[in-house]
């Protein structure tokens with residue numbers, strides 16, 4: 001159920017590193033964890049040992065193959081950051097995509113508010 005946003009108003013301070021480590025350690029403790037990259041930079045995956053060329057499935061694409069590293073399911077959520085339908089769902093606890101038992105760790109770009 002928790003959606004944990006990792007964000008800093010200043011870039012380059014280790015936000016993505018923190019998001020990845022938080023996700024990995026929660027997964028190691030037995031939690032069902034997904035890490036969501038909301039940034040254009042698309043660099044969260046690098047902290048899981050993936051390469052820039054390896055694309056992540058979109059969070060809202062149920063048909064895409066899942067990628068999991070260290071027990072953490074990895075998703076791109078860049079396309080959702082300005083999606084008004086998605087924003088509306090966040091405000092509705094019963095219909096929120098984060099209403100289940102999973103823990104979601106979100107890497108949010110420094111420039112996003």
Ligand SMILES: Nc1ncnc2c1ncn2[C@@H]1O[C@H](COP(=O)(O)OP(=O)(O)OP(=O)(O)O)[C@@H](O)[C@H]1O
Nearest residue numbers: 008010011012013014015016017018041043109110
């Ligand atoms: N714990 C750490 N120890 C040493 N260097 C680190 C650590 N965490 C991150 N770095 C380095 O600091 C730089 C920025 O890290 P990171 O990508 O996590 O920051 P960020 O805040 O997400 O940056 P951006 O604003 O570009 O998204 C990278 O070069 C990374 O290798």
Ligand SMILES: [Mg+2]
Nearest residue numbers: 015016039043
């Ligand atoms: Mg980052």
